[in-house]
Amino acid sequence: MSVVVQPLIPRTPFGLPTGSIRGVISILICAFFWVVLLWPHGHPARVVLAHFFLLGLVLMAFASHPLENDGESAPFLPWLLRLIFVGGSLGIVAIAWYQDPQELQERLTPEADEVRTWWIPYLACTFGGFFVALTVRFLMGKRNHVFMTLRAWLSVVAMVMLALEIAAVIALASSQDKSTEWLHYWDCVELAIVSAYFGTRA
Numbered sequence: 001m002s003v004v005v006q007p008l009i010p011r012t013p014f015g016l017p018t019g020s021i022r023g024v025i026s027i028l029i030c031a032f033f034w035v036v037l038l039w040p041h042g043h044p045a046r047v048v049l050a051h052f053f054l055l056g057l058v059l060m061a062f063a064s065h066p067l068e069n070d071g072e073s074a075p076f077l078p079w080l081l082r083l084i085f086v087g088g089s090l091g092i093v094a095i096a097w098y099q100d101p102q103e104l105q106e107r108l109t110p111e112a113d114e115v116r117t118w119w120i121p122y123l124a125c126t127f128g129g130f131f132v133a134l135t136v137r138f139l140m141g142k143r144n145h146v147f148m149t150l151r152a153w154l155s156v157v158a159m160v161m162l163a164l165e166i167a168a169v170i171a172l173a174s175s176q177d178k179s180t181e182w183l184h185y186w187d188c189v190e191l192a193i194v195s196a197y198f199g200t201r202a
Helices: 020-037 049-064 076-099 101-107 112-140 145-174 181-200
Strands: none
Touching (some): 020 049, 020 076, 020 101, 020 145, 049 112, 076 101, 112 145, 112 181
16 A cells, blocks of 8 residues: 655745745835835935845845745745735835935945944844755755744745834834834844844745
């Protein structure tokens, strides 16, 4: 009597099609830029350096998984999220350029002091999180139950942290208190977690 072994179906967070979580995270990351670029004209607002590292992760994910569906029969949602990511970004950049090209450039230029102080910690957190997660994926196997659970939790924590930072960016831009030192440490943790999730999906 032969035993038929059913292949293990990958479990995706929230039961969404493969690529959907990366799409949601990509939109959340782009939302940082959208908020800054759409901030009222004349008010000080600037994209922080960590968000460019996050955007780099998104672009790497798009380049490395252009057509992946991992067996999904209905990949409409991931493509819809990609359309929002690309179309929304192009539209908002066009609006900001039309309103004031000079201000657009200023808002997309990180502060020099931040670049000098934080680019090495940000780079270390990004590569560290990515390669640690990639190593765990290699050792455990991408269809291991424990690994899939870990990946799902990483995605949830990443989305929560990104959403909370968007709220913090809006609050700080509206506040008279411009102290943002704590935000740099938050960004370090956020970069490690988001890059770790992308590492599990590499």
